[in-house]
Amino acid sequence: MSTPTSTTTSATHGEVHQQPGAWRALHRVLRDRGPALRAFLDPLLARPDLRIVLTGAGTSAFVGDIAAAALRRPLRRRLDSVPTTDLVADPRSVFCEPAPVLLVSFARSGDSPESVAAVNLADDLADDLADELADGVHHLVITCHAHGRLALDRTAAERSFVLLLPEQTHDTGFAMTSSFTTMLLAALCAFVPAHLDDVEQLATAATAVLDRAGTTEEWVDPPPQRVVFLGSGPLLGLAHEAALKVLELTAGRTAAFHDSPLGFRHGPKALVDDRTLVVVLPSADPYTARYDDDILTELRADATARVEVLDVPGLDGLPDGLRAVALAVPVQLLALAASVAHGCTPDDPFPAGTVNRVVRGVRIHPLTGGGGGAR
Structure with missing residues (x-):
């Protein structure tokens, strides 16, 4: 099938085709930031009771699904993938046990309301369980956007590490493509550093x-x-x-x-x-x-x-x-x-705005009040 001009001129087409280069750029990022990342992760991974929760919304949640299934065997520990959309709607069902938590947040833009709310809710509930979670929740943020709210909020925050991916992975097209694969690869390499040797093969x-x-x-x-x-x-x-x-x-x-x-x-x-x-x-x-x-x-x-x-x-x-x-x-x-x-425009398949690149219209409700007590 011949490739229509509207495909090859779209941002989405370019972002699909840039992925091998983006993964090589990620290799350089992980090589440079590796020591700092290991200094953050290794003490946490040394704790046998550590619970790792991978979270994101939509495609970013699927990064967590894949990574959780892939990492359980080499890490030989519990990993849970919980979409931010589930976590925000019912946070007390996610953070309900006295185990130390590493919350890994995946975000292309870092501006989705649920992405920001999820990390804040995790901290709030850790404060509520302060006697049981003495050192609170730790956060690893893997994001493609240096100026997104999630990156800006967590870069200097206590118990947090922001892993910023190569700039080109902040896809401008509607659909997540290079952001998806590069966040997934970053997570796999962050927890299993030996996978860095596999980047070129991929x-x-x-x-x-x-x-x-x-x-x-x-x-x-x-x-x-x-x-x-x-x-x-x-x-x-x-x-x-x-x-x-x-x-x-x-x-x-x-x-x-x-x-x-x-x-x-x-x-x-x-x-x-x-x-x-x-x-x-x-x-x-x-x-x-x-x-x-x-x-x-x-x-x-x-x-x-x-x-x-x-x-x-x-x-x-x-x-x-x-x-x-x-x-x-x-x-x-x-x-x-x-x-x-189908005659769609890949960069903007919903010109009427019924579905948006960064979700809009989400209202984050306060955790207390309105039936938000313990269940």
Whole structure:
């Protein structure tokens, strides 16, 4: 499929294609700030009772979903991914136990109301539990915007560390693309520094995908009515992000869904028809991959939907969390092509302003009063 001019001239197109360079720039940032980051993180990670909570809204929440699933095994500790939208709505259900907490906040702009409220609520509740959480909540902020409120508020704050990503990752397009992958890579490398050695492999593999972008774009020519993304473990979070990308960039003209290969049989498979594209995100884990193979066999035998496997060559030896960084690139290309095929403007798929790049209209209610007491 030829690439329409409106795709190649969009900011979103440029931000998708800049990702290998952004990851290399991140490598330099982590190399330079590594000692300070380790001085902040290592004493916390030495505490066996530390609870790590990863948070963000929308795409930033999916960064937390992927990272939590990817980091539990190497860190051998508890990690919870809780969207800021859940945390702000019911903070006492998140911070309800006497364990030290490291709150990791992911934010492209850092200006979303929930992003700012989440860190403040965490501190407020830590003060309420002062006898049990003697040193309060610690904050690691991973953000793409030096002048966002979250970065400005936390840079000099007590018990906080702001990891500012390369400037180009503060995407100007509607959808999060390079901000998503670079925040995810930053989190994986921050907690497992050995992953810095894998950045070049990821960048090389993604460059090859970008050089043959038309292969993935053909999957949405013509655009399907529905798209389903299936993945397990860390790739379940990527499946969620993939569905959101298609939904956002097509302004809802393509209905998009996500699930795990095993979970899909338990009802959601009912949506499959001959206008559906099912995309399987294959795991590199030999055990988990058996379930990918099973659902592929089943769907192909049904011969109803179009079924594709989204894979990126050149990722041999990498765990699924890191592979998700590169697998996101063809997902973004697919969503971008679907957007243009539907006649949308990728940088502004909602010209009427019904959905915004930075969420508007959110009112943050005070924690006390109005039924906000202990439950």
